[in-house]
Amino acid sequence: MPRPIYAEIDLDALRHNLNVLRERAEGRTVWAVVKANAYGHGLENAVKAFEAADGLATIDLCDAERARRCGWKKRILLLEGFFDETDIEPLQTIGVETVIHSPWQIEILKRMNPKDVRCHIKVNSGMNRLGFLPVEVNTVYDQLTALKGVRVMGVVTHFANAEPSYLGDAPASVGKQLTRMGRLANGETAACMANSAGILWHPEVGGNAVRAGVALYGISPDAHISSEELGLIPAMTLCAKIIAVQQIAPGEAVGYGSRWIAKRPSRIAVVACGYADGYPRSMPDGAPVWVEGQIAPLAGAVSMDMLEIDVTDIPAATLGSTVELWGKHLPVNRVASACGTIGYELICALARRVPINVKSA
Ligand SMILES: *Cc1c(COP(=O)(O)O)cnc(C)c1O
Numbered sequence: 001m002p003r004p005i006y007a008e009i010d011l012d013a014l015r016h017n018l019n020v021l022r023e024r025a026e027g028r029t030v031w032a033v034v035k036a037n038a039y040g041h042g043l044e045n046a047v048k049a050f051e052a053a054d055g056l057a058t059i060d061l062c063d064a065e066r067a068r069r070c071g072w073k074k075r076i077l078l079l080e081g082f083f084d085e086t087d088i089e090p091l092q093t094i095g096v097e098t099v100i101h102s103p104w105q106i107e108i109l110k111r112m113n114p115k116d117v118r119c120h121i122k123v124n125s126g127m128n129r130l131g132f133l134p135v136e137v138n139t140v141y142d143q144l145t146a147l148k149g150v151r152v153m154g155v156v157t158h159f160a161n162a163e164p165s166y167l168g169d170a171p172a173s174v175g176k177q178l179t180r181m182g183r184l185a186n187g188e189t190a191a192c193m194a195n196s197a198g199i200l201w202h203p204e205v206g207g208n209a210v211r212a213g214v215a216l217y218g219i220s221p222d223a224h225i226s227s228e229e230l231g232l233i234p235a236m237t238l239c240a241k242i243i244a245v246q247q248i249a250p251g252e253a254v255g256y257g258s259r260w261i262a263k264r265p266s267r268i269a270v271v272a273c274g275y276a277d278g279y280p281r282s283m284p285d286g287a288p289v290w291v292e293g294q295i296a297p298l299a300g301a302v303s304m305d306m307l308e309i310d311v312t313d314i315p316a317a318t319l320g321s322t323v324e325l326w327g328k329h330l331p332v333n334r335v336a337s338a339c340g341t342i343g344y345e346l347i348c349a350l351a352r353r354v355p356i357n358v359k360s361a
Contacts, residue, residue, distance in 0.1 A: 002355050004241035004272045008327070009041050011360040013218050013233035014049035020231050021212040022052070024199050029209035031057040031077055031192070032216055034067070039217050040278075040350035041236055045358055047072050049235075050216070055097075057211055061087055064096045077120065079211075080130065081105055088112045099156060101130040106143055115149040120156045120192065125180045126172040127160040134184055141189075154190030154208070157181060162197035163222040174202050197221040200230060219343045223333040236347055237327025238354070240273035242291070242319055245311075254308050255300030260285050267312045269296070271323045274305040278349040279325055280339050283307075287338035290324035292316040 022030055032053035033039075038046035043063055047070050050056065055075030056067055064076045081099040082091060085108045091098055092114060100106065101122035109117065121140055124131030132140050137155060144150050160172040169176075178185050185191055191207035196215035198205050201222075214220075218234035220227050227234055246254075246268040254260045254268055271289070275281040279302055287298040289309045296309040296317065311317035326332035332343035 004243065005277060006239055006355045006357050007040075007350055008237045008239065008357045008359055009045050010233070010235045010237070011045060011049040011358060013235040014041070014046065014216065015052075017216045017218050017232050017235065018050055018052060018212075021196070021199055021210075021215055025210045025212070026203075028207060029054045029192070031055045031075075031209060031211045033057045033079070033195075033211050033213035034063065035059045035079065035213075036348040039214065039344070040347040041217060042356055042358075043067065044070050045356075053212075054209075061090055061094070061096065064094050065090075068094055081122070082108070084108070085112055088114050088117065092116055097153060099130075100140070100144065101132070106140065109144070109147055109150055113147070113149065116151075117149060118151045118153050119144055120153050123155050123157040123181065123184060125157045125177040127158055127177070129158070131157065134180055134182055137184060152189075154192060155184050156192045156211075157184075159193070159195060159198050159202075159205075162195060162202055164201050165222050165224045174198065174205065178205065195221070214344055217347065219332055219347070223337050223342060227331060234327050234332065236332070236350070237329075238273070238277075238279075238325040238350065239322050239327070240271050240277075240325065242269040242311075242317065242321045242323060243272050243306075244270040245319055246270070253300070256303060257301050260300035260308075260310075264312070266299075266310055267317075268299055269309050269311045269317055269321070269323075271307050271309060271325075272305070273307055273323075273325055274303050276304045276351055277354050278346065278351040279307060280341070280346070280349075282339045282341075283335075284339060288330060288334060290330040291321055293329075295330070296323075 030053050032050040034046045034056050035058045057077040059080045076096045078098045097118040099122045100119045122131035192209035193207045194205045194210040199210050218232045250262050252262050281302045288295045294314050296311050299308045299310040326335045336343045336346050
């Protein structure tokens with residue numbers, strides 16, 4: 001018998017979200033970003049649901065291999081490129097395109113003299129994470145195209161702040177990053193710049209391709225804007241059951257560290273989900289949990305395999321009730337903000353021990 005916990009992955013929601021993003025991409029090539037096991041949704045599920053995408057983008061060659069094994073025939077892009085020279089052979093046999101972000105990668109290409117490697121030049125337009133400065137791009141382009149088996153497909157860059165709740169004019173606004181890109185943003189070389197937030201909120205970004213990540217999974221890249229407003233459907237719903245109920249007196253404490261103390265006679269429900277399932281231990285008392293159509297507050301520290309909620313005011317919540325930790329009824333961004341993080345982190349951290357139920361009409 002499996003534990004009474006599961007993550008439901010809704011393939012139709014993934015398909016729907018891809019359609020929404022495709023429309024917003026207005027004819028640009030759509031890379032579906034499937035890193036981190038498709039943001040926790042399972043790479044194999046993503047390969048199936050994102051059939052209509054133009055390519056898959058990830059950071060791990062193993063993902064590329066897995067995608068090919070389950071039948072993905074279209075393009076695949078490595079967002080951080082290759083990591084050492086042993087990657088060059090598999091790049092070619094699996095047929096994977098690579099980002100080039102640093103001089104050491106060019107040195108490896110020179111040394112290995114590959115037959116057919118397709119490259120995207122990464123430009124650092126202000127995030128200061130990966131990439132060459134815009135002024136260096138011409139030289140990099142010449143160095144790469146001087147190698148017989150190397151083709152340059154275009155340039156890529158990444159925005160640090162494409163969400164609308166990012167206010168003002170700090171060093172790396174989309175506008176400033178575009179200015180730094182200059183003619184690279186819409187010159188004759190193809191440009192791939194927008195992430196989900198860029199696609200949704202910055203039509204001025206342009207380029208010939210986009211990289212859609214979190215929004216494909218039905219999650220708003222900006223916690224202040226709901227998925228609903230964007231027409232997106234959350235594809236992951238994490239559920240677990242109530243496996244015990246405690247009736248406790250005022251002054252009694254719940255859980256490790258006795259953090260939560262009853263102020264009144266209280267009904268406490270024990271839920272079969274803990275931090276080893278990916279539910280953050282840093283979650284504070286009062287964090288929202290959905291049960292029987294209502295929101296119950298978390299009560300006490302999350303344990304490895306269980307957590308407790310206060311269901312004193314929700315009589316329908318009882319032994320065997322299904323609890324939603326995040327998903328269709330309870331936006332993961334709302335849960336994440338209760339412990340100071342973002343929805344991305346919670347979905348990616350879904351633990352392998354959680355059984356996945358795939359749903360498709
Ligand atoms: C993860 C990632 C994306 C996707 O970002 P979202 O915010 O999830 O849309 C796009 N580009 C790069 C380089 C990434 O690493």
